[in-house]
């Protein structure tokens with residue numbers, strides 16, 4: 001294991017994050033606060049409790065995930081797209097590192113940022129809404145695994161994208177709809193039966209439900225099944241990213 | 254320890270576009286030498302370097318570095334290699350220090366601020382270590398690339414047009430640096446369009462044209478074998494034609510008969526005294542004489558012209 005390389009890439013990427021700390025943290029926190037004010041405060045007060053949890057508290061896990069998913073995707077994709085775009089990727093390609101080490105450095109840094117961001121939103125949410133976390137360790141585990149999975153997804157996106165347009169389109173056209181339709185703001189049992197079935201094909205459902213279970217102990221899907229599905233996405237994303245680096249897909253001619 | 258630090262055997266490369274960038278290239282490079290690769294635009298120089306360094310997928314053929322296969326033993330091989338790419342690919346928002354530190358780590362070496370300081374001082378970048386790269390001039394950026402390539406103390410250094418966009422004074426400095434590296438045992442493979450540079454620096458010279466390695470030879474051998482010399486005599490009295498008695502020397506007249514030119518290869522210097530004696534016997538007077546050796550440039554132009 002070339003741990004110097006993993007460390008070097010990780011530090012370099014974290015430095016990039018901290019250099020742009022204000023925008024990395026300020027904008028997600030601002031938008032989440034807006035959600036809390038609108039959905040939690042204004043609308044939430046007129047909504048019934050779901051599964052015995054107040055609506056404002058019910059949406060907290062989903063809101064955290066919205067930011068974690070979009071930030072993981074965009075941060076990890078930019079992290080590898082920029083070197084491709086500026087040509088500095090030559091150094092990664094010529095270095096004595098395995099695909100696994102490259103992934104560890106880049107994805108590790110992106111996931112770290114997402115976990116920190118998720119925790120920060122969790123803390124700021126507490127300022128708006130009264131809630132407690134039933135299983136903190138499970139919560140942390142879900143947060144980490146989800147951050148890693150979507151950072152891997154972003155990494156794949158960054159390797160694949162040929163232009164900034166393509167880089168930007170996936171988070172807005174794919175992630176956002178999946179998150180909104182994935183039960184972040186409602187219980188899927190509130191949907192008509194046909195939509196309930198369709199929703200089951202949305203991977204975000206499993207993330208949101210697993211994560212929400214760690215908060216309140218309630219979920220539309222069994223937590224074991226959630227965890228299995230998340231692990232499946234993780235392994236799939238990792239395999240694709242590894243294969244792309246291994247074969248030099250889109251980066252080596 | 255293999256006698257050659259780099260051994261390329263029958264390497265070919267076709268890009269996905271179908272373009273054949275390298276055709277059956279074989280090349281051996283001795284440890285501690287400077288090899289200059291010359292060739293016109295699009296000859297395949299960058300492709301060759303990129304394949305050795307892992308940036309481009311190799312075609313058929315084999316490449317060994319220090320006896321190790323570049324594919325199978327890529328981790329060992331790449332630790333030994335430093336690359337300065339042709340393009341000025343630098344991450345604009347980082348500082349010089351950060352980017353050099355990243356490079357050293359990436360190549361598996363523990364941090365060594367003392368070495369990095371001496372490296373940056375050598376490249377006159379020490380004062381700029383805290384500057385963001387985007388604030389540097391083009392020549393400085395190129396030196397940053399060199400610093401990155403040397404950050405892990407490689408045994409072989411590939412320089413793809415290291416002095417493009419570098420001013421004359423700095424180019425001299427860089428040549429000095431390259432020589433010092435060579436003296437410390439680093440093998441250097443550089444490509445250049447400046448033949449003057451190859452002539453000045455290289456121990457060996459390779460010429461690539463249209464994906465084929467036309468020749469690789471010691472610079473001295475190349476210059477004596479293919480180089481020729483001219484002796485030009487400025488005549489006191491212009492002449493219409495070369496006298497019969499001087500026919501064995503194959504002289505030519507130029508400048509409307511004002512100059513007499515004798516062309517000879519480098520081995521045949523002793524015939525000059527014979528010529529001069531013959532001129533005296535013929536009563537041909539001359540005001541001045543000078544000799545000129547064909548440069549590598551002339552040789553190169555001839556070679557590539559033949560290849561077309």
Ligand SMILES: Nc1ncnc2c1ncn2[C@@H]1O[C@H](COP(=O)(O)OP(=O)(O)OP(=O)(O)O)[C@@H](O)[C@H]1O
Nearest residue numbers: 253268270272274293294295296297298299300301
């Ligand atoms: N990625 C690529 N895909 C397709 N063709 C390529 C690619 N890279 C280079 N080529 C082609 O391969 C040939 C050799 O290119 P290469 O960059 O190796 O030349 P070079 O000798 O370095 O030229 P220069 O002196 O201009 O740098 C050129 O015809 C070029 O167009």
Ligand SMILES: [Mg+2]
Nearest residue numbers: 298299339413
């Ligand atoms: Mg080139």
